[in-house]
Structures are given as C-alpha cells and as structure tokens.
Amino acid sequence: MAGALTVPAPPAAPAARIVAALDGREDQITVLPVLSGAGPLALRRLRAGQRTGPAEVALVGAMAAPLGGDRIAVSVRVEAGARLRVTSVAATVSLPGPQPGPAWYDVELAVAAGAVLEWLPEPVVAAAGSHLLLTTRITLDAGARLRYREEQILGRRHDWTVHGVPGRLTSRLTVRQAGRLILDQQTDLGPGAPGWDGPAVLAGHRAAGQLLTVGLPCTAPSEECAALLALPGTDAHLLVAVAPDGLALRRLLTGPL
Amino acid sequence: MSGALLLLADGRFPAGGHAHSGGAEAAVKAGLVHDADGLAAFLTGRLHTTGLTAAGLAAAAAGGFDPAGLDEAADARTPSPALRATSRRLGRQLLRAARVCWPDPVLDGLAAAYPGGAHQSVVLGLAARAAALAPADAALAAAHESVNGPATACTRLLGLDPYQVVAVLARLAPELDLVAEAATRAAAEAVRRQDAQPLPAASAPLLDLFAERHNAWKVRLFAS
Amino acid sequence: MHRDHPTDEFGTPRVTVLSSGRRRALRIGLGGPVGSGKTATVAALCRALRAELSLAVVTNDIYTTEDAEFLLRHAVLPPERITAVETGCCPHTAIRDDISANLEAVEDLEAAVGPLDLVLLESGGDNLTATFSRGLVDAQIFVIDVAGGDKIPRKGGPGVSGSDLLVINKTDLAPLVGADLAVMARDAKAQRGELPTLFCSLVDPDGVAPIAGWVRERLARWRAH
Numbered sequence: 001m002a003g004a005l006t007v008p009a010p011p012a013a014p015a016a017r018i019v020a021a022l023d024g025r026e027d028q029i030t031v032l033p034v035l036s037g038a039g040p041l042a043l044r045r046l047r048a049g050q051r052t053g054p055a056e057v058a059l060v061g062a063m064a065a066p067l068g069g070d071r072i073a074v075s076v077r078v079e080a081g082a083r084l085r086v087t088s089v090a091a092t093v094s095l096p097g098p099q100p101g102p103a104w105y106d107v108e109l110a111v112a113a114g115a116v117l118e119w120l121p122e123p124v125v126a127a128a129g130s131h132l133l134l135t136t137r138i139t140l141d142a143g144a145r146l147r148y149r150e151e152q153i154l155g156r157r158h159d160w161t162v163h164g165v166p167g168r169l170t171s172r173l174t175v176r177q178a179g180r181l182i183l184d185q186q187t188d189l190g191p192g193a194p195g196w197d198g199p200a201v202l203a204g205h206r207a208a209g210q211l212l213t214v215g216l217p218c219t220a221p222s223e224e225c226a227a228l229l230a231l232p233g234t235d236a237h238l239l240v241a242v243a244p245d246g247l248a249l250r251r252l253l254t255g256p257l
Numbered sequence: 258m259s260g261a262l263l264l265l266a267d268g269r270f271p272a273g274g275h276a277h278s279g280g281a282e283a284a285v286k287a288g289l290v291h292d293a294d295g296l297a298a299f300l301t302g303r304l305h306t307t308g309l310t311a312a313g314l315a316a317a318a319a320g321g322f323d324p325a326g327l328d329e330a331a332d333a334r335t336p337s338p339a340l341r342a343t344s345r346r347l348g349r350q351l352l353r354a355a356r357v358c359w360p361d362p363v364l365d366g367l368a369a370a371y372p373g374g375a376h377q378s379v380v381l382g383l384a385a386r387a388a389a390l391a392p393a394d395a396a397l398a399a400a401h402e403s404v405n406g407p408a409t410a411c412t413r414l415l416g417l418d419p420y421q422v423v424a425v426l427a428r429l430a431p432e433l434d435l436v437a438e439a440a441t442r443a444a445a446e447a448v449r450r451q452d453a454q455p456l457p458a459a460s461a462p463l464l465d466l467f468a469e470r471h472n473a474w475k476v477r478l479f480a481s
Numbered sequence: 482m483h484r485d486h487p488t489d490e491f492g493t494p495r496v497t498v499l500s501s502g503r504r505r506a507l508r509i510g511l512g513g514p515v516g517s518g519k520t521a522t523v524a525a526l527c528r529a530l531r532a533e534l535s536l537a538v539v540t541n542d543i544y545t546t547e548d549a550e551f552l553l554r555h556a557v558l559p560p561e562r563i564t565a566v567e568t569g570c571c572p573h574t575a576i577r578d579d580i581s582a583n584l585e586a587v588e589d590l591e592a593a594v595g596p597l598d599l600v601l602l603e604s605g606g607d608n609l610t611a612t613f614s615r616g617l618v619d620a621q622i623f624v625i626d627v628a629g630g631d632k633i634p635r636k637g638g639p640g641v642s643g644s645d646l647l648v649i650n651k652t653d654l655a656p657l658v659g660a661d662l663a664v665m666a667r668d669a670k671a672q673r674g675e676l677p678t679l680f681c682s683l684v685d686p687d688g689v690a691p692i693a694g695w696v697r698e699r700l701a702r703w704r705a706h
C-alpha cells in the first residue's frame with residue numbers, strides 16, 4: 001500500500017564526517033580538516049600527500065552493514081573552492097536484521113561556491129528480507145559543482161535463486177541549488193512497494209541508478225533504457241537508467257568509454 | 258459537495274486529458290502492456306508513484322498552501338523535461354475550464370502568474386478549492402486522473418474489451434482511496450508546517466524514461 | 482450553423498476582442514472525411530490570401546504532423562505561422578468536445594505572430610458527424626470529394642447539412658468515378674437549404690477562387706460587425 005509514503009525521519013545517529021577545504025597557505029590544495037568515521041563506517045584517505053587534483057576519501061564498511069535496525073549517517077561539506085572525491089571500497093549490502101524492520105542510511109552533502117564534489121560510491125544492494133531507507137540531502141551553493149552517482153541493485157544472484165525475491169530499497173533524494181529545490185524524488189523498489197516490478201516502474205529490471213551532474217560536462221546516452229534529463233535548476237542534469245544488472249547499469253551511467 | 262467533485266474528475270471535463278496517455282503509449286510500444294493484466298500492473302505502479310505525488314500536491318493546493326511553493330515542489334518532483342512541459346500544458350488547459358466553471362480571483366491570479374501554465378496537480382487543487390471542495394476531494398480527483406487517462410488510452414491503443422478495462426479500474430478503487438488518504442494526510446502536515454517536504458515525491462524510473470522516449474517520436478497517437 | 486451574433490445561443494457574449502483591445506482574428510474550421518482535400522484547400526487558401534491578409538494555420542493530425550509538414554514543405558506560410566495540435570486518437574474530440582488544446586494553439590499564434598486577420602483550423606480527417614464547436618471557430622467549411630461517391634450529400638450528417646460552406650472537391654475526377662454532379666448538387670440543396678455549396682477542383686490553377694471569395698466575404702462581415 002502507500003506504506004513507504006515518506007521515509008520516517010531516522011532518529012539522530014552520529015555521522016561519519018568529512019570536511020574538505022582549501023589549504024589556507026597553499027592555494028588550490030584541498031585539505032581535510034575533519035575526517036571521522038562513525039558506527040560501522042570508517043573513512044580512509046586516498047592519494048594523501050598528492051598536490052594536484054581533488055582530495056580523495058573512500059568509505060569503508062567496517063562491518064557487514066547496514067543490518068535491519070541500523071542507523072548510519074554520513075555528512076560531507078566541501079568548502080569554497082575545494083575539490084573532493086568520495087568513493088567506496090565495496091558495494092553496500094543491505095541485510096535483514098535480527099528483528100524485522102528497516103535500516104536507515106542518511107547522507108548529507110553540502111557544496112560551497114566554486115567547490116567540486118564527486119560522490120561516486122559503489123552500489124547499494126538489497127538482499128532478500130532487508131529494507132533500507134536511504135535519504136540523501138544535497139545542498140549546493142550557487143556555483144557549486146557536483147557529480148553524484150547512485151546505483152541500486154535489487155538482490156544478489158543468490159537472493160533470486162534461493163528466495164526468488166530481492167530486498168526493498170526506499171530512497172529519497174532532495175537537491176537544493178542556491179536555495180531552490182531542483183530535485184525531490186523518491187523511489188520505492190522491492191517487495192512491499194506497490195507496482196515496483198510492473199511496467200510503470202522497473203518491468204523486470206533489477207538495477208536502477210542515476211548520475212546527477214551540476215556544472216560539469218555530461219553526455220546523453222544512446223541507449224533506450226537511459227535518458228538525460230535537464231533539471232529545473234542551473235546546468236543540472238540527471239542521467240537516469242534501468243538495467244538487468246549492476247554491470248550493465250554502470251555501463252549506462254559511465255557512457256561509452 | 259460531491260457534485261462538483263464528479264464534474265472535476267469526469268474524463269469528459271474539457272481540460273485536454275483526452276490527448277494524453279500518461280506513458281501508456283510508450284509502455285504498449287515497448288511491449289510491456291498488452292492485456293488487461295498488464296494494464297492493471299501499469300496502473301498500480303502509476304497510481305502509487307506519480308498518482309500519489311500529484312494527489313499530495315493537489316491536496317496541498319486545495320488546503321491553501323502557497324501556489325508558488327507548490328509549483329517549485331512540483332517542478333522538483335518532475336525531473337523529466339517532457340513531463341514538466343506536459344504537466345504545465347495540461348495545467349493551463351484545466352485552468353481555462355476551471356475559471357469558467359468556478360470563477361475565482363485566485364485562479365485568475367494563477368493564470369496571470371503562469372502564462373505558460375502552472376503544474377496540472379496544483380491547478381487541480383486550486384480548482385477544487387474554488388469549487389468549495391476539500392483537500393481530500395482534490396487528492397481523490399488527482400489519483401483518479403492518474404489512472405483513468407492511461408486506462409482510456411489503452412482501450413484505444415490495444416482495442417481492449419472496455420468492460421475489462423473498467424473492471425481493472427474498479428479493482429483499483431480501494432487502493433485509490435488509500436493513496437488519496439495518504440496524500441491528504443501528508444498535505445495537511447505540509448500545510449501545517451508551511452513546508453512542502455512532507456508531500457509525497459514518489460516517482461517511477463520507467464515513467465520518466467517512457468516520457469522522454471515518447472517525446473522524441475514523430476509518429477504517435479497521443480501527445481504524451 | 483454559425484451566425485454572427487455577439488452572443489451565443491445561451492446569451493453568453495462571445496469573446497471577440499483580445500486583451501489588447503484589438504479584434505481577434507476570424508477563425509474558420511475545415512473538416513471532412515480523410516483525404517477529401519482539407520490540406521489542399523488550406524494550402525490553396527494560404528496562397529490565394531497571404532498577400533492581402535495576415536494568416537495562420539492550426540492542423541489537427543491523428544498520429545503524425547503530416548499535414549503541418551506538408552504545409553511547411555510547400556512553404557505556403559512561414560513556419561512560425563503553422564502549429565500542429567495532437568489529438569490522442571480522437572480528432573473530433575479536439576475540435577468539438579474538448580477544444581482547449583486548439584484554443585491555446587490559436588491564442589499562442591496570435592500572441593507570437595499577431596496581429597492576425599484569419600486563422601484556418603484543419604481537423605484531422607474524420608467521419609461525417611465531426612463538426613467544430615462554435616466555441617472554437619466562427620465559421621466552418623466541410624470538405625467532401627466526388628471520389629467518395631455521389632451518395633455523400635444524400636447521407637447528410639451535421640457536416641454536410643449544417644456547415645457554413647460545403648465544398649465538394651475533386652470534380653476533375655467525376656467522370657473517372659462515375660459521380661453525377663447534378664445529383665450531388667440536388668441532394669446538397671435538399672440537406673442544406675439556403676446554405677452555400679461550392680464545387681471545385683483544386684488541381685485547377687485557380688480552383689480555390691470561389692472558396693477564397695467566400696472567405697473574403699465572411700471576413701468582411703466579421704470586421705463590419
């Protein structure tokens with residue numbers, strides 16, 4: 001039914017935090033004054049000591065997370081002029097917990113004027129019996145640039161062969177640019193979400209994803225199962241795609257190499 | 258006041274809907290809908306995604322939420338440019354009929370503020386308000402519209418038995434009520450907080466893809 | 482079917498003045514069965530009248546924009562003066578039961594390229610009962626052809642019996658299809674009483690002249706009103 005109407009606000013959880021800023025002394029070099037893991041999420045600095053390009057951080061799931069009942073949060077702020085790329089070392093697999101009930105994953109991204117954030121984690125995979133409520137809030141100042149990828153995979157092969165169903169992923173993505181709401185979108189995929197497998201929503205595809213680009217180049221896909229959507233804001237584009245599996249989805253979101 | 262609701266929700270209300278399939282034409286062309294069962298699955302998905310979202314926006318408009326704020330919320334909830342254009346075109350057509358039926362300075366103001374058309378769901382809510390209907394009525398009309406149009410389109414596109422098609426709609430009616438109730442609750446919360454955040458933002462990946470694909474066709478029976 | 486009264490049959494004033502205070506363009510609808518020559522008539526009227534009048538055209542295609550493209554290809558008017566409306570399988574609905582998309586197309590044209598003297602609206606080819614709403618057009622021409630058989634006027638229907646002008650086109654084909662023009666004229670007269678009927682062949686160089694004359698006369702009445 002209309003059960004997952006709005007994602008209930010998750011009770012406050014301590015968030016893993018990253019703050020990226022320009023080095024006050026040496027221009028054009030991004031430093032990370034705050035880099036702190038929390039709960040099951042550890043953060044690892046990559047390319048440390050590099051003097052060119054963006055600062056890079058990898059999200060590391062220190063445990064098999066999230067499990068039903070978990071509350072995970074990440075908060076990232078990129079200060080004016082800084083450049084940050086965030087990746088993850090592996091897919092995030094959402095698993096059922098000891099008690100029935102969902103897990104919450106909260107992502108908060110803020111990008112200041114002239115700053116660049118690339119948020120390119122590996123996919124979220126919904127294992128049979130799990131339900132993950134994913135909430136992402138992105139706040140962009142005027143002139144902030146962003147590349148944000150989100151990939152949702154319904155079930156591992158094992159979930160389909162053994163259980164015949166994947167888990168459920170309810171995801172809400174809200175983007176503000178210079179105070180204006182330019183994207184507010186919730187998808188609810190997996191058992192319990194009405195019509196999710198039908199011809200209006202996924203029609204048998206097991207992977208869905210998008211690449212949001214603001215102020216950076218992007219290319220229109222040639223495939224039928226992807227489209228580049230110009231959002232109401234300034235130079236903001238959403239590449240949306242559905243695919244039979246994660247590999248095919250990544251190809252659609254990456255474009256011809 | 259159900260007389261006005263029946264009028265507003267009637268597929269024959271001259272507001273341009275007859276020329277639109279709500280993504281059904283693209284779904285049919287993709288081979289994803291070819292019979293009454295496929296139609297039922299399509300309508301279920303549409304009702305719980307764009308139908309729910311439209312119902313929330315309509316109920317909030319009927320409940321007195323600032324139309325400009327709702328217009329921004331509707332824009333953000335419609336990432337497909339093709340669907341934004343369709344929604345505004347239909348909004349403009351609906352407003353034309355509503356202003357004749359229920360003259361109201363608010364509707365005149367909306368027409369002046371959005372010469373290219375405000376979003377259909379927002380206009381629907383304000384039309385309901387002008388007709389002295391409640392937010393729940395507006396939500397119900399929006400939810401109904403989200404499935405009625407594509408159902409009629411499939412009758413024409415597939416030559417489906419019209420009795421089977423209305424039976425599909427009849428079986429969906431209880432879910433329609435639930436969607437409208439959920440949208441009405443969310444809208445009341447949005448109005449109370451003067452914040453659009455509680456409004457549903459449910460979307461369906463394929464409906465966005467269908468809309469963009471269909472918009473590029475040269476030969477088609479429906480405008481969307 | 483349409484008389485130039487300032488009010489309609491319910492006494493509601495018909496809006497004939499734009500917000501700018503200017504009198505809006507005369508709107509003439511062209512309906513009739515598939516292939517009878519509606520687009521050919523529109524094209525010929527544009528060529529005959531474009532030097533003396535400010536014109537625009539709205540086409541209503543069933544599933545393509547073929548008619549609009551024909552008019553564009555033959556450059557009968559500059560492209561910004563031609564608009565296509567999509568009718569969702571139901572061309573008659575778009576000109577009669579729900580005229581909103583057509584009204585908007587006309588108003589957008591008037592706003593974009595106005596001031597206009599005349600807007601021609603071509604319906605998607607449809608059946609003999611499809612006629613224009615008086616909320617959309619001020620006058621309508623119903624175009625049939627002799628190739629459809631000389632029985633059509635006898636069959637009647639709202640288009641044949643009530644249109645402001647009945648055009649019986651493709652008279653050049655009459656000998657080939659064995660159509661008796663005298664029979665058609667007699668039946669049309671019986672259906673239409675005093676309403677005018679014109680026979681024409683649009684393949685003739687000046688075949689549209691009588692229709693253009695009728696349009697000029699309607700326009701003079703519209704302006705005098």
Ligand SMILES: Nc1nc2c(ncn2[C@@H]2O[C@H](COP(=O)(O)OP(=O)(O)OP(=O)(O)O)[C@@H](O)[C@H]2O)c(=O)[nH]1
Pocket residue numbers: 513514515516517518519520521522548604605606607650651652653654681682683684685
């Ligand atoms: N022989 C002959 N052919 C004509 C005449 N008028 C039109 N045609 C041809 O008839 C065909 C159909 O004409 P259209 O003008 O496209 O007809 P239409 O009524 O607009 O057709 P739809 O929009 O498809 O309903 C075309 O091939 C024209 O060239 C005529 O007077 N004589």
Ligand SMILES: [Mg+2]
Pocket residue numbers: 519520521548603606
């Ligand atoms: Mg034609």
